[in-house]
Amino acid sequence: MGKWLKWALVIPLLVFAILIAGCSDKSTTTTNNAQVDNRIDKDNPSGDLAPLKKKAKVVIAEDGAASGAGFYIANEKGYFADYNIEVEFAQFANSDDMLPAVAAGEVDIAGGVSTASFFNAIAQGIDVKIVGDKGHNIPGKSYFTFVIGNKMKDVIKDYPDFKGKKIAISSKNSIDAYIYELMLKHAGLTKKDVKTVVMSDFGSMLGALENGSIDAALSIEPLIAQGASKGIVHRFGDATDFAPDSQIALVLASPKFMSTEKNISLRFMLAYLKGVRDYNDAFTKGExxxxxxxxxxxxxxxxxxxxxxxxxxTGLDPDGAMRIEDIHKQYEMYKANGATEGKFDFDKAIDTSVTEEAVKILGNYK
Incomplete structure (x- = not known):
């Protein structure tokens, strides 16, 4: 993720997004929380809640990341359509543009990755809600983990062997750096014991590992599988060896979508979780x-x-549950590194009400 704009620069973007929202043709049904229609009827197309009386368009900021699986599956299998919801996928050049649009309600749903800048933007007034899980490592099968170059497979055999090696991460004061620091602590090492190389492009890491300019990297799928199949890299251990419960990506929502559009947001979350559950059925059960x-x-x-x-x-929780304790730990690391600005209000920023209500309707995943 790119570096967040300072608040003085974010204000014009936010104002611009609000102006756009006022002129938008996005068709949504505004509701009052006291009038939410959450009556369950098995004769509904969805098998639970009735479809909206007026078609609603939900705009999702998603760029084809694998962690958006729940959105894609729900769309293709008609789960959104069952509730009379039409989704539109929007792409943004960077998060500097995306977050103000989410805060203004022009974008309803987006994906976020933990960085100090993300926490800073919310602390400084960008009002978005963190509502559910959009990515975590599965124990023993981390999609976001360390790899070593082919020349290092007989050299780096255990975590302490990283001492003196050149290790690439994609950014500092981010989830990458958080997992990196946990690995070093697990290995009994400090940042002074290794050479940290920042490479913003994960793809470039493969070439650097192949030519030996770096020894290891914190990489991501599918690059790991592709690199391993070509004999360029080897998986090294698993990130859950030392970071068993890391929250890597988050589902974000606009405040408007979570409050005055509750009839829509509840149905959206039901469809999304159905898609996520199909994903889990496929990749954990083979169904x-x-x-x-x-x-x-x-x-x-x-x-x-x-x-x-x-x-x-990518691990996607079938009940949308986040590793909230780990989110707190990530923030504390950024704070300890002097990378935070202002005070982040977890109680205000995290709103799992719609996700929890959807799970009550669907029942817990088994």
Whole structure:
């Protein structure tokens, strides 16, 4: 993620987004929380809540990341349509533009990654709500983990062997740096014991590992699987060895979507969780996997179905539950590193009410 703009620069963007929202043709039904229609009727197309009387468009900021699986599957399998919801996927050049649009309600749903800048933006007045899980590592099968170069496979055999090595991460004061520091602590090392190389492009890390200019990297799927299949990299351990409960990506929502559009947001979350549960059925139980892989090849950059049998997929909680304690720990690390500005109000920023209500309707995933 790029560096967040300072508040003085964010204000014009926010005002611009609000002006756009006022002129938007986004068709949504405004409701009052006291009038939310959450009556369950098995005869509804959804099997639970009735569809909206007026079609609603929900704008999702999503760029084809694998962690957007719940959105893609729900769209393709008609779960959104069951509630009379139409989704539109919007792309932004960077998060500096995206967050103000979410805060203004022009974008309803977006994905966020933990960085100091993300916390700072919210602390300084960008009002977005953190509502659910959009990515975590699955124990033993981390999709975001360390790899070592081919020349290092007989040299780096345990975590302490990282001492004196050149290790690449994509950014500082981010989830990358958080996992990196946890690894060093687990290895009994400090940042002074290693050479940290910041490479913003994960793809460039593969070439650097191949030519030996770096020894290891904190990489991500599907690059890990692709690099391993070419013999360029080797997986090293698993990030859950030392960071078993890291919250890597988050589902964000606009305050308007969570409050005055509750009839829509509740149905959206129901559809989203149904998509996430199909994803879990496919990749943890092997149920309907071919169909889900087909959907993923349609929406993401990973077009080869065979590779989906080799990647360690993004963990998506079927009940949308986040690792909130870990989010606190990430923030405390950024704060300790002097990277935070202002005070982040967790109680205000985290709103899991719609997610929890959706789970009550669906029942917990088994």
């Amino acid at each position: 309907g996997k071919a169909e889900i892989v087909h959907i993923m090849t349609k929406y993401t950059a990973l077009k080869d179905p065979a590779i989906w049998d080799k990647v360690h997929v």
